[in-house]
Amino acid sequence: MAVQERRRVLVRRYSLFERVVHWAVAVTFVYLMLSGLALFWPPFFWLAQVLGGPTLVRIMHPIVGIAFIVALLVMLAMWAKDMVLDRLDIEWLKAAPKYAAGQEEGIPESGRFNAGQKLLFYLQVVAGILLLLSGIVLWFPTQFPAGLRQVSFIVHDLFAIAAIGALILHVYMGLFYIRGSLQGMVEGVVSRAWARAHHGRWYRQVEGTSAVIEEGHD
Amino acid sequence: MAFEPLAVKAVSASVTPPPGIKNVPEVIKLIDVSSCIGCKACEVACQEWNDLPANVNRPFFGSYQTLPDLDWNFWQLIKFNEVQRDGRFIWTLTKYQCMHCGDPGCLRACPAPGAIVQYANGIVDFVQENCIGCGFCITGCPFDVPRLSPSTGKVYKCTLCSDRVSAGLEPACVKACPTKCLSFGTKDQMLAQANYRVEQLKAIGYDKAAVYNPPGVGGTHAVYVLPYGDSPEIYGLPRNPSVSFVDVWKGGLRWLGNLVVFGGILGAVLHYLRFGPRRVPEEEPVPAGPTPRPTEPVPGDNG
Numbered sequence: 001m002a003v004q005e006r007r008r009v010l011v012r013r014y015s016l017f018e019r020v021v022h023w024a025v026a027v028t029f030v031y032l033m034l035s036g037l038a039l040f041w042p043p044f045f046w047l048a049q050v051l052g053g054p055t056l057v058r059i060m061h062p063i064v065g066i067a068f069i070v071a072l073l074v075m076l077a078m079w080a081k082d083m084v085l086d087r088l089d090i091e092w093l094k095a096a097p098k099y100a101a102g103q104e105e106g107i108p109e110s111g112r113f114n115a116g117q118k119l120l121f122y123l124q125v126v127a128g129i130l131l132l133l134s135g136i137v138l139w140f141p142t143q144f145p146a147g148l149r150q151v152s153f154i155v156h157d158l159f160a161i162a163a164i165g166a167l168i169l170h171v172y173m174g175l176f177y178i179r180g181s182l183q184g185m186v187e188g189v190v191s192r193a194w195a196r197a198h199h200g201r202w203y204r205q206v207e208g209t210s211a212v213i214e215e216g217h218d
Numbered sequence: 219m220a221f222e223p224l225a226v227k228a229v230s231a232s233v234t235p236p237p238g239i240k241n242v243p244e245v246i247k248l249i250d251v252s253s254c255i256g257c258k259a260c261e262v263a264c265q266e267w268n269d270l271p272a273n274v275n276r277p278f279f280g281s282y283q284t285l286p287d288l289d290w291n292f293w294q295l296i297k298f299n300e301v302q303r304d305g306r307f308i309w310t311l312t313k314y315q316c317m318h319c320g321d322p323g324c325l326r327a328c329p330a331p332g333a334i335v336q337y338a339n340g341i342v343d344f345v346q347e348n349c350i351g352c353g354f355c356i357t358g359c360p361f362d363v364p365r366l367s368p369s370t371g372k373v374y375k376c377t378l379c380s381d382r383v384s385a386g387l388e389p390a391c392v393k394a395c396p397t398k399c400l401s402f403g404t405k406d407q408m409l410a411q412a413n414y415r416v417e418q419l420k421a422i423g424y425d426k427a428a429v430y431n432p433p434g435v436g437g438t439h440a441v442y443v444l445p446y447g448d449s450p451e452i453y454g455l456p457r458n459p460s461v462s463f464v465d466v467w468k469g470g471l472r473w474l475g476n477l478v479v480f481g482g483i484l485g486a487v488l489h490y491l492r493f494g495p496r497r498v499p500e501e502e503p504v505p506a507g508p509t510p511r512p513t514e515p516v517p518g519d520n521g
Contacts, residue, residue: 009501037479039329039352041472042231054330054350055371102493141353142366149357150463157471161478168482176490179497197498 009192011203012211013184021075022185028068033164035061040157062139065132072128079121082112088201089115109200116173123166127159134159189213222384228336230328236335244340246408247378247389249313250415250443251453252424253399256296256311258284263394264294267379288314290367293376294391301452312442312453313391313400316363316376318342320436323461326468327358340405340439341380346372358467360435360459378439408441415443434460 014022035057038048048054091108092099092115099107099116113121134152137144144152174181180194192212195203206212226238261284265272270291279286282298294315301308322342325334333348334355344355344364351371355364364373379389387393388402401411412429419427428447431437444450450457 039354040475042233042329042331045231045329045331048350058350058352100489100493102496138353141356146357146362150467153357153467154471157467157475161471161475164475165478165482168479168486172486172490176486177493177496179495191498191500193498193501 008214010189010213011192011195011206012188012213013190013195014188016188018078019185019188021071021078024071025068025075028064028071029163029167031064032061032068033160033167035064036160037164040160062135065135069128069132072125076125079113083118083121085115085118086111089118092116093119110198110202111205112199112202114199120166120170124163127163127166130155130159131163222337222380225337225339225384226335227338228322228325229332230325230334231331238338240338242337242339244338244405245378245383245402245439246340246405247318247392247440248401248403248408248412248443249440250399250401250412251310251312252415252419252427252443252445253397254296254311254313255397255399256282256298256309257396258296259394259396260313260391260400261292261294261296263390264376265292267382267390268293268377288363288365288375290365290374293374297454299452299454303446303449303452308446308452310446310453312455314454315391315440316342316378317361317435318376318378318439319360319461320438321461323358323360323435323464324355324364325358326461326464327354329354337380339383341378341383342439343377343380344373344375346370346374349373358461358464360456360461405439412441412443416447419443419445430455432456432459434458434462 031051034047035051037044038046038051038054038057039061045054048057051057052060088108089110092110095107096116098105134156137148137152138156141149174185178198180190181198184190184194192203195206223237225240225242226236229236264270270293273285273289273291276285281300283295285292285295288295294313297310297312297314299310299312301310318341320340322334322336325336325342328334329352330348330350333345333350334342335345336342349372351366351373353364353366353373355373356362356366364375366373379387379391382389392400392402401408403411409429409431412431416427416429424445426448427443427445430442430444430447430450430453442450442453442455444453444455446452
């Protein structure tokens with residue numbers, strides 16, 4: 001290598017384990033969303049054909065649901081301490097409209113996750129637990145009374161809608177709006193500039209540790 | 219059962235209109251509870267015509283009823299309800315089966331296109347070929363009729379002998395009834411007969427006699443004459459069956475879902491067009507050289 005070669009400074013953001021857990025949650029969620037939508041609204045029924053046929057989808061949806069919940073609980077254990085909302089997060093939420101409008105000024109620095117990510121995480125965990133409980137009732141309709149089944153349908157649909165809405169926002173932020181995020185969740189690293197700009201408090205914590213690496217060195 | 223596309227009035231989970239063009243009168247099976255003697259000939263006829271196995275090797279459960287409840291291979295049942303009224307014991311022998319609702323909750327609940335159809339004559343039929351076994355119809359039904367077979371994973375219920383009716387015959391249960399408790403005919407004929415029978419019952423002292431044809435489900439195509447019409451519960455029939463839950467489930471929730479999914483995607487696209495991607499300017503590249511090797515542990519790194 002030429003000595004003059006210029007290198008970017010990278011920061012390790014997600015370990016391999018964290019990425020595996022995240023993508024396990026993501027893949028199972030997407031299957032559950034597509035198969036669920038197929039049974040939710042007839043114009044989406046073709047999704048069931050794409051996923052192997054409607055009866056197979058009916059059988060697989062709850063089984064994949066169990067896998068999703070297991071992955072989600074591992075994620076909860078893994079990130080719980082990073083997801084605690086603090087005073088600066090409240091300030092961040094107040095400044096969220098500025099953040100959404102692309103402004104740089106007046107937005108408090110975030111820790112490892114910003115307040116929006118934390119709220120999304122809590123929403124997915126709460127929705128996941130309620131979807132599990134209502135889903136068990138719908139999985140075995142002959143084992144539960146009609147009233148409980150009706151409540152379960154409403155709960156299951158409402159929290160699936162909430163979770164899908166949150167997913168649309170999450171995918172938009174991660175893939176399109178906040179450039180450089182995807183690299184963190186795929187390769188595990190982000191640029192130092194990205195870390196400073198989006199998670200300033202977190203960057204200062206990891207500054208000077210082995211999390212900061214230069215390309216070509218590790 | 220016998221699927222007749224030209225007579226199909228409504229199809230489950232269908233986005234396009236049903237294929238039916240036949241102009242046929244609506245039919246009703248009239249059940250005059252006052253003249254049922256509990257002989258169970260209708261049960262036998264149903265099992266026989268539909269080639270369903272007899273599943274009666276169960277322990278005695280304290281009743282003359284054949285089985286405690288309907289089953290996936292047992293589509294109609296005489297309920298031997300033992301009740302008290304005006305200080306007297308009454309045995310309300312009540313034939314129970316699919317009611318073939320005018321506004322079938324099962325059909326509206328069903329997510330599988332073509333798994334439940336409603337014919338122009340009012341018969342609601344399950345098409346097991348298209349059934350995916352989700353059991354949504356069980357929750358959509360206000361009469362607790364559909365039954366899931368653990369062996370096939372499909373739901374089954376009374377077809378009102380749609381195969382016989384399409385060939386101009388009466389349902390098997392009606393044919394077998396020895397007391398004319400069961401009648402079958404056009405809606406107009408049967409409702410007139412029901413009202414006439416109610417007047418007869420009133421004349422002999424059953425002043426609460428009434429026709430059971432609940433409007434909350436759009437009327438039914440199995441209609442009862444009840445001697446104690448003010449309390450359908452003693453016959454094991456719900457007082458005000460309705461499909462209002464299905465309205466919320468398949469109406470409001472669907473539109474909320476569409477709003478969130480399509481509104482969310484549209485919102486994201488518009489936001490991207492207006493505010494574009496949020497990029498962080500690259501820092502000055504670091505010249506090549508040895509990197510100091512840090513030693514501290516990495517906070518937030520579990521791997």
